[in-house]
Each structure stands twice: as structure tokens, then as C-alpha cells.
Amino acid sequence: MSRVYIFDTTLRDGEQSPGCSMTTPEKLKMAAALADLGVDILEAGFPIASEGDFEAVDAVSRQFPWVQVAALARASTLDVERAAKALEHAKRPRIHTFIATSDIHLQHKLRKTRQQVLDDAVAAVTLARNYTDDVEFSAEDATRTDQEYLEKVCRAVVEAGARTVNLPDTVGYSVPGEYAELIGRIVNALGDRAIVSVHCHDDLGLAVANSLAAVAAGARQIECTINGIGERAGNAALEELVMAFKTRHDRLPFETGINTERLFPASQILTRFISFGPQPNKAIVGENAFAHEAGIHQDGYLKNPSTYEIISPASVGVPESRLVLGKHSGRHALKKRAEDLGYTLSKEELEEVYHRFTHLADNKKGLRNDEIASLVEEVVARGAATVAH
Ligand code: KIV
Ligand code: ZN
DSSP, rough: EEEEEEEEEEEIIIIISSTTTHHHHHHHHHHHHHHTTOOOOEEETTTTOOOOHHHHHHHHHHHHHTSEEEEEEEEEEEHHHHHHHTTTTTOOOOOOOEOOSSSHHHHIOOOOOOOHHHHHHHHHHHHTTTTSSOOOEETTTGSOOOOOHHHHHHHHHHHTSSSSEEEEEETTTHHHHHHHHHHHHHHHGGGSSEEEEEEOOTTTSHHHHHHHHHHHTTEEEEEGGGGGGGGGTOOEEEEHHHHHHHTTTTTTOOOOOGGGGGHHHHHHHHHHSSOOOTTOTTTTTTTTTTTTHHHHHHHHHHHOOOGTTTGGGGTTTTOOSOBBBTOOOOHHHHHHHHHHTEEOHHHHHHHHHHHHHHHHHHHSOOOOOOHHHHHHHHHHHOOOOOOOO
């Protein structure tokens, strides 16, 4: 069975998009949720971009020594050195260096020739290898790059020591068959000298489909984010990819190391730190992903859930009961729901949450998950409850 590595970039590509910035303590809590989820590589930031990014990479490296932590760097000496410095305390550091390779970017953004870009890429990888054996190179805008030139760059960076070569669909332009052909070509060219990685944006709503097609063509690392956050329309959603492999193993015979029961809690934790949650009909983690309203559907579902559900809510950590908690609910149910939402409460905190809950529930029909989450959040903010990990 082939293993696919999950490279999470929630704290880098995700965090750099509008409405998604997080403080270092929030990033650390999110990193705990990602470590708990079992991501293979955790991209914690772009150290040269800001002090906050540098601090986050450094803090995640120190706090999660068992995790492979990546830091982004443009293909320049200053960037690579800054990334290396931020990763100084990481036990498993990865420097991820990139440069655009498409003519559109070369002419309008970089104002460099193809040869200059190739030289910069090789120099950055060579420099990064002085700091760590684990170097990834990304050819930004790979899907709009001349393929012969792209192959030349990929061969050269592998020769210089890159162990992972990423071919991003930076602007979400590709379609599955086309992307699979490109990936197949580069997998063939590199053989077992490097892992080919994919990084798809969702501008045409194809990020997950493109990533899956790429894996079928030989890619073995996928870059993705929780809830699909990321630049513009976002990145491929981690939860959708992982559940596609798990649910359609017959057609997609690949393994990931993800603990799928932690998917929903990770999505909830992220939602609390950024300014928006997944849309209600979002696959796997949306509020309606396991809700049934139409009479025919409810009838079928009650007779046997498999009539209308291809995934069991429990397998992705969605609270068993879709029922709201009301004034007759007890501490036990409240504690369990808080855990499902990503919180472990101490006895005192549970008492405090319960006290406030009964007060609120008295005046309402019941409380939804988001209302319970903000109640818990208020108590947590005052004291010592910890995010479950
Ligand atoms: O979308 C992109 O090309 C990127 C690279 C920096 C990997 O985010
Ligand atoms: Zn990106």
C-alpha cells in the first residue's frame, strides 16, 4: 500500500490569507491540534515575512520536537538563512525554498531570465543543504510553466540536494487530467531521487480533485490546509483529501497517517482562531455535512444510516448526536460535547461552564455547538482549561 505524506500549511498559506491571521499562542494551540491529527510535515510560517512568523516557527520547533517542521523561504540567501535560524531548535527541520518558473512570473514579477531563475533555485537549495538534509523546492506557478524548462529545473534542484520537489498549481488553473500528465512526467524524470509533491489552489473548485489525480499519477506528498483556508479561494482541504482516501480506498489505494477522529475538533479549533468558519454545506466539517431534513432522507437514514451517509460522523469526530443540548442536559453530556469541540475542562471549569449553560438554556430551546463553544471559550479565556491534544 502506498503512503501519501500530508504536508499541512494551515499556519503558512492558510494564515497569510485575509481574515486568518493568528497570534503565536493561537498558532501553538493550532499546532497542537495538527500534531494530534498526525500531519507528517507542519509548515509553521515564512520567517523572513514577519517577526511573528519567525517567532511561530521557532516556538513550534521547540514545543513539538517530534514533528517535522517546515519554514518557507524565497530562493535567496537572506530568506534561506532566516528560515534556518528560525528552525535552529527543530529536531526535524525542513527548509522549503521556492521561486516562480512560469514566463508570466519571470517577465512581470521577477524580471529575470530562465537561466537566472534556474541558477537562483540551485543556489538556494545548495545553501539550504548546509543547514539540513531535508530540503524542499517549489516551482511556483508550475502549471503555467513551459514543461521542458520545468523538468530541467526539477532535475537541477534534485542534483543540488532537494529531497522533495513541489509543483504548485499556484493560481488554481489546472484540470485533473492535465495536472496528472504533468505530475507523471516529473515523477518519471526524477525516479526515486525525490518525492514529488502537489500544492493546489481552489480558484476553479478543483484543488482536491487535482491533488487526487496527481497522487494517482505518482505524487506522494500533498500540501493542504484545515477547512481549505489559503490564498484567494483557498488550498485543497485536508479533511476532504484524507476522507476520500479512506472512503474510496477501492479506487484510491493510498494510506495517510491522519487520525480521522481528530478532523472535526481541528476544524473547530481553527474556526475559533480565525474570522470565519467552514460554510454550512462544507464536506466533512460543515454544520450540515451530516444533517438530514427531507422526509424521504430522514426515513431512509433512520432505517439505516448507510442509505444517505457514506461516512460515519464518529469517524471524523463529529459529535454523535446532532441534537442541541438543552436545559435538561447534564454535566456529563456537556463535558463530552466540550471534548468533541476540542476542549478538556477541569472540574472547576466544567462547573462554571455548566452554571452558565443552565442559565442560558433556561431561556432558550437549546444551545448549538457554536454557542457551546463560545461559552467554553469565555471560561477558558479566564483560566486554565487546555485545548485537547
Ligand atoms: O501557491 C504556491 O505556489 C505556494 C508556494 C510558495 C508553495 O504557496
Ligand atoms: Zn499556495
